[in-house]
Every structure is written in structure tokens, then in C-alpha cells.
Amino acid sequence: MSNLDAKIEGTDLDDLVGYNLKRAYIVVQDDYKRAMGPDGMSARVFTALSLTHAYPNITQSELARRMGIERSGLVAIVDALETRGYLRRAPVPGDRRVQALVPTEAGRHAYQAAINTVRAHEAQLLTTLSRAEQAQLLSLLRKIRKGETG
């Protein structure tokens, strides 16, 4: 690119995918928190609850693996969900080391309410993107996620 192609505005950072990913994520995260309210589930607690619905009787080790965090970090998350009464640690016949994570009735209701809130927050936040653009964005982000370790 020659010096004649002057930039309208923007710094080196504004051309970096990593920087824009981080800043865009902060915008979405802040709006998520606003939408969920002061007593709402944190993103990681919501994620864990979602995966216990997607994968019934998932174990903690498997859930940690799918979330991309360590087993040790999952303990507090599961504790939080158990305290809210949204799931329970259930013994698994045949292997007493393992505990299956089972959503309660309250957990299923809370999850449905939460996923509706999250979808509404994203729909409202992303109104400046057309449906096609939103689909394109998801597609591109998933391509980057192909490089996920684990």
C-alpha cells in the first residue's frame, strides 16, 4: 500500500483482528450484564447451565473440557448453580468418583428465561447488523474457533 492510500482514521490497532475482537467482546459483555441485571447469572455460570441442558448427565470433567477451563475452576461455578437450586450433583452407578450434573425443574425454568433474555439482548444490541451480516459474523467466528485447543 502506498502512502497515497491515506487512512481516513484509525491506528495500527484498529486493523488488528485480536484488538477488535477484544473490544467488541467487551461491548457485548457489558450489555449482557446490563440485560441480566445485578442478580443475574455471570456469563460462565450461564454457559455451564446451558451445557448441562445440552448434554444431560454431563460430568464436571467433561463440562470443564467443553468450556475450555480447568476442572478446579468449575467447582465454584457448579457450587453457584447448586446454591441457586438450578442443578444437583448426582451419583453415577458404577463409578463413585464421578458426579453427573442434573438440572432441576427450577434450573430448566431459569435456563429458559435466561436464554430468552440473552437472545433478546443480542437481537437488540446487533440491530445495526443485518440478518445476513449476523450469520456471516457467526460463521467467521466459528472458523477462528476451529483452532481451539483441547
Added chain:
Amino acid sequence: MSNLDAKIEGTDLDDLVGYNLKRAYIVVQDDYKRAMGPDGMSARVFTALSLTHAYPNITQSELARRMGIERSGLVAIVDALETRGYLRRAPVPGDRRVQALVPTEAGRHAYQAAINTVRAHEAQLLTTLSRAEQAQLLSLLRKIRKGETG
């Protein structure tokens, strides 16, 4: 959408922009760290150094505002850059409260080397995306960033 449109695979989470943003950011961040090495600048230190080049004689308050963090959080970042010898806090004539952040010669060289490394890491990581897709991704992320507070 009717129930006939069965999902090939994926959970509720995989359709959320926020979740995919976070996971994609982690992929890029991990590769950034690998590329910069164990003694490399953290992303926020690199960001701060970049902005002292983009905005010569920027003050700490202004830099914090542009980074979207609090002034208090910037102190350690500027300390780190000063310790590396990449910039200095320079007095500003006319207002003794303010200190301009001025890159040193070593800072300019280190920044050029770092931005080259970062660009190479992104180019290599994003080879599965065409040039057009990379441009589209940046465009979409910038649209989301329009909602940045501050």
C-alpha cells in the same frame, strides 16, 4: 423457524454472538502469547505502546480513556513500559499535573518489531479466512464497537 429445520449440530451457545466472540478471542489471545514469547509484552502493554506512537505526547488520562480502562489501571502498564525503557513520563509546560508519554528510541524499535510479530501471527492464524473474509470480519467487529461506552 419450524422444527423441520433441524440443527446439524451445536448447542444454544453456538448460536450466540457473545459466546463465539469470547471463544474466538481466546484462540487469538493464546496464539498472540505464543507468538510474543514468555518475555513478550502483554496485549495491554502492547496496546498502550501502540497508542503512544499513534498519539504523540498523549497523557495517561487520555490513554486510559482510549483503552477503555481506569486511570488507576494504567499506572502499572506505564511502569512496565518505563522499566523496559520503551517510554518516559515527560513534564508538560504549562500544567504540572500532567505527564506526557514519550516513546524512546528503544521504544520505537521495540514497537516496530512487535507490530511486525503481531501482524505475522494474525496472518498465519487467519489463513483459513480469505482476504475478503478478514476484511468483512473487521468491518463487522467495528460495527459492534460503535456501541463502545466512553
Added chain:
DNA sequence: TATTGTTATACTCTATAACTATA
């Protein structure tokens, strides 16, 4: 009174290492 830079402090998220009970 208001602002800049700073310190003290705390909270969230995450990782590593070591423990226990099981296998």
C-alpha cells in the same frame, strides 16, 4: 472546586499443584 496521577484495596477469572477417594 475540579483534574492528574497515584496508592490501597478488593473482586473476578483463571491456572498450577497437591490432596482424597475411588478405579
Added chain:
DNA sequence: TATAGTTATAGAGTATAACAATA
């Protein structure tokens, strides 16, 4: 020996509140 869950601990990254110097 190896694995599942747990605890203890530490390190980033961030925020709030209060302070001294200066405006």
C-alpha cells in the same frame, strides 16, 4: 498407576475510593 472432584494458592486484569499536587 490413573482419574474425578476438591482445596489452597497465586497471578492477571479490572474497578472503586481516597489522597497529594496542581489548576
